[in-house]
Amino acid sequence: MDNLKIPYQDLRFYSNIIKDYLDRKDEVRPFYHRFPTLHNFEAQIQEKQAEWKEAPPKRASLVEVLRDQYQSLPENEHVASNINLLSSDNTFTITTGHQLNLFTGPLYFLYKIASTINLCKKLKEAYPDRNFVPIFWMATEDHDFEEVQYFNFGDRKIVYDREAGGAVGRLDNSGLDKVYDSFETLLGNHEHAKQLKNLFKNAYLSHKNLADATRYIAHELFGQEGLVVLDADDARLKQHAIGHFEQDLLDNLAFERVNETIDAFPPEYKVQVNPREINLFYLTDEHRGRIIFKDEKYFVDGVDLAFAKAELLKELHDHPERFSPNVILRPLYQEIILPNLCYIGGGGEMAYWLELKSFFEASKVTFPILLLRNSAHLATSKELDKLSRLKLQPADLFQEEFELEEQVTRQISHINIDFEPQKRHLKNQFADLYDLAEKTEKSFKTAVAAQEQKQINGLEHLEKRLLKAQKRKLADEIERSLKLQKEWLPSGGLQERVTNFSYFYQNYGSDLIDKILEGLDPLDLRFTVIKID
Template sequence: MKVTQIPFKNTGFFSKTMIDYLEKQKEIQPFYNNFPNISGFYNQIEEKQESFRLQTRLVLVDALKKQYKGFKISEKTEENIALLKQQNTFTITTGHQLNLFTGPLYFLYKIITAINLCEELSDKFPDQNFVPIYWMATEDHDFDEINYFNFDGKKVQWNSEESGAVGRFSTEGLEDVFEVFSSHLGNSRNAEFLKKLFSDAYLKHNNLAAATRYIANTLFTDYGLVIVDGDDKSLKQLFTPIVKDELENGTSFKEVSKTIERLEKNYKIQVNPREINLFYLGNNFRERIVFEDGVYKINNTEITFTKEEILKEVDKNPKAFSPNVIMRPLYQEVILPNICYLGGGGEMAYWLELKDYFNKVEIPFPILLLRNSVQIISEKQAKKLKRLDISLEELFLDQFKLLSKKVVENSDIKIDFDEKIQFLEKQFSELQKVAIKTDISFKNAVNAQERKQIKGLQNLQKRLLKAEKKRQKDLVDRITFLQNEILPNQSLEERQRNFSEYYLEYGSLFVKSLKIAQKPLSLEFIVITL
């Protein structure tokens, strides 16, 4: 195995928001608390330790024991749950939807980043304990986003007529999905493991939350991963003061809206808050709570509450109140002794909208860490890249730019059009000095001629490039095929492929290799050659 790290910026797949965050640009600094480095973690530990109550820890541990009832867990996971009672124990959390059979590859990358960060912090802070947390997004209701995974270029999909929180969905109907999936796997030892993992998860557990817990526990239990389901009465009781504040005062909308006004001057806004950022959760529905005509209404239902009634409902039935994307992060931080949340670029972007809201309700804002991103390359692919003289950084270039670059490098015709365009611009710059001393018509004529000549050179460049690509068709085809193979749909494979493809080939070595390669605080993109 060979591991190479390259800057996130050089892949071209990460937003300006994330690049500026990683580079600690001054424009983005007001929107986060401590930065993900050792000094930042030292400050975060101090801040969280002072504010997190022992009673909350006891409720959390009791809830986790109940959630794990009926599941076989490792000594390491059992030990980590017990450690959560101690005031010197902190969590590192990542969250993910309940995608069928883990969904895209980055599900694994998130969790391994959390596990490795806990180990690294344990070395740096030996007097503290650190527990990796996977927060299951059991209350999401976007079933179409999670009901499939890709395997070997094919979509394996599950159809269900249920609605509401996906964690409560029955696993009925997944027998047919299992038959389809297993038919593609073959009969190798690794294939048999995947079949058993799928069948034990979905055919032996009654709902999607339990099935997902089984899979994550099976893959990562040896590393002490603790899995949290927020759809829990006792945990939501801890959150009821915030829920009541939201219903009465709309605090999240006010604070996040003010933050967005400042943030959008330089960055794209990821999510926008609603006036009430809560859903009402029933057995078969999850609908927005809206305040209209002096009453609280549950969208798309006949359910209504007066102010007094809905506040009583919060106390009586806390499990019915489900935070949306704006409030879920706060719910997590209220019930966990958490010091760091890690996720992908999109997740980090919406967390950056929340700092002022956290400050308003006096909950410490966690460190934000961009999870490790990984590209797997086989030894065979690595050899092809070397023969084609394509570096790992060049691999991530836009395909048109990559082909153009390699065709020019391989061409016998050595004409630097960029150099000629720069020379032309310099000549016209001299003419501009003359033009400003004359009338406006001459200045406009100079500008028009400059645009015409530069455009002419650019068109000649395109025609020459097109001719060379045609002449070097074999090279173009080889590069195109290889890049498409490594980056399906011209996207990072971690967003497209499922872990089962690699597990089928490499078995448990795949997970072990990921764990060895991932360096959470390096803040760089990782390429693994297997």
């Protein structure tokens, strides 16, 4: 079969705000700038180019930092060319980002990058006189180690068990030799397994920290596509954001504007993140603590450190690398230092970006186009054959378990479990009684209505009893469908949010990356089932 597409709106895994954004509903319109269509990128390019017209130092800093960060990696002409192109005022970026999950974490790490690469290709075709560079932004300054310290290989959880504090990107790789030993025992000795072993070993045992290791992995998997990996934890980049950081410390601009936006959200939209009065952390190698203003001083949460206003501002100007933006301020920092047109992220990311437009406008920074990353399921021929034999479609497996159970029961039962014809017949019978009731007193009409509802309730009860009886009778066939659903949705969730790429790479090697790149169209806003063999 060809790759199958399923509207995100038909899947239960996506929030109301994301579904409404994809449908371009009026309720969401105030919260984004331009919708992701090829046509809309022309205006986005013009706006970003005007904003960056007087910003050659930012381009120079970006290129300098990237060249330094790539010094230890194997040379790749595609990556080197893209870094050089960033010096030109006719070059723009498309950006995605992710945490430094061990060995990339869930599969959607790859889908984010593939979406970004493929969008750059589409834009180059549409606007051949401009250049578009795919950027992977590493969330090196995050300090929640528990979120990144493991990955799932089949039903096994590979865990990097150690004490950690401060930014994860600065965390040294000590102890990962033991993780490598555990992982190695799960892999065979065939060619693709050896490639995975070498990739893990060269990444984590030959590099000093998690940032360098993650850059190496992304470079090895996608370097031929020209992917540029950026660690923005650098004083040379943060110096360009000093004015905005200072504004957050003194004026609480993000706090005010984002809260105004949240207040304007329709009640059915879940608030993804709430701003703080100050959205900066103070960052050292050992600690990342919130900056809190209290009693005319600025305190660092978790350590015995405080600054007067003048002292803090001097620290910011002398050492901008010690100031780390949180989830609210990080998107602004990204758009300050990159000539970026579009951010590609998952549903949760899109939801908090939709809180930020007013803040960007007040900061006089162009708000990027927001594009929901491609989501996908990797399906084997064996899985698809099972589906066919069970007379199911891939979309059926994304239902709740009880919904699939009922669908299969009704589908394979030789008895018609739908009592709608009987309900219609009953209503027709009561129509004559209602005609009669119109000619007598009101209480009789009420009695007729009550009797009608009682009999409809009885039919519905019988329908449920019949469905339950058929479920027992057809238990074997139903169980096969439910078993396939459990394989399709590991831990009850989307495969892409649970399974690591290595589980498939061990069988398909680099063909897996090619299949993903070929199967995903970033501007096709539907879920994709990719046949991988």
